[in-house]
Amino acid sequence: MTIRFLKRIWAGVLLLFISGVSHAALIAPAGLNTGDKFHLIFVTSGTTDAYSADIATYNAFVQATADAAGIGSAIGLTDWRVLGSTPTVNAADNLASIFNNQTNVPIYNIDPSPTLVDPLNGIFNNIVANSLTDLWVNGSTNNILYEEDGTPNYGNVWTGTTPSGNAYPNLALGSSTGFSSYAFPYNTESNIYAGYTNQFIQWHLYGVSQELIVLENGNVALSAVPVPAAVWLFGTGLLSLIGMASRKKCSNC
Incomplete structure (x- = not known):
């Protein structure tokens, strides 16, 4: 096993967890600054x-919607998720895996022209919730109203979800009762x-992105995923092997 090969393995592992690709197709929400995550x-x-x-099925639908709008796979956002519940998966759990931090990172509308509602504090009306946890506890601060291209949408939305983020008993998406729950995107008290x-009606879905970060140039990038301790231990082991290989190579010089 050569030193070059070991270095390539470690570099590949890091690339699995770290992303610095800028996404010019996305605009940072008004009111955010460099380094802010959302x-x-x-x-x-x-x-x-x-x-x-x-x-x-529903995750794939929102991902395909994002892809068609140019805010999906083409720019590295490959894991848009539905805010929805099935009988076996709660919305809170479905979204948790794309939230690096569920308690401090806010959720924003794709709003092309937000309004400054609090000039003193620089707060706009485009924020939906202060965090994923806050969404389930306090509900939406503002309407979840905009399509993937920023167009307002007043149609009903399938969720199958209680306001607390759990599957609605007997009313989840795909429930055997033949009925599912829906939401009003234009009413903060009924956003979930x-x-x-009846499940045969054709309605919309909510799509939620992976964690993003605002760059210095105003562009948006995928936020780096925290590297698990196990990966660092793996890397330490690889570095040790590299050191041993280097010493062995020198002893044979």
Whole structure:
């Protein structure tokens, strides 16, 4: 095993966890500064029924929507998730895996022209929640109203979810009862749950992004995922092997 090969392995491991690719197709929400982290949420322009009990079906739908709008796979955002619940997967759990920090990183609308509502503190009306946890505890600060391209959308949205982020009993997406719950994107008190109806109706979905960060030039990039301790230990082991290989090579000089 050569030193060059070991170095390549370590570099590859780090690349799995660190991303510095800038995404010019996304605009940092008004009110944020360099280094601020955030998530985006949109209402899909397209519609679907709520028959499937597989959360992957709905995740794929919002990802395809983001891809078509140029804010998905083409710029490195490959894990847009649905804010929705099936009988076996809670919305809170489905979204948790794309939130590096569930308690401090805010969620913003894709709003092309937000309004400054608090000039003294520089607060705009484009924030949806102060964090994922806050969304489940206090609900939305503002309406989740905009499509992937920033167009307002007043259509109903399938969620199958209680305001606390759990699957609504017997009303989750794909529930065997044949009924699922939906939300009103234009009403902060009903952004997660407003009522329920037959699953055959074609309605919209909510899509939520991975964690993003504002760069110095105003562009947006995927936020670096914290590297697990196990990876650092693996890297330490590799560096030790590299050192041993170097010493062995020198002894054979």
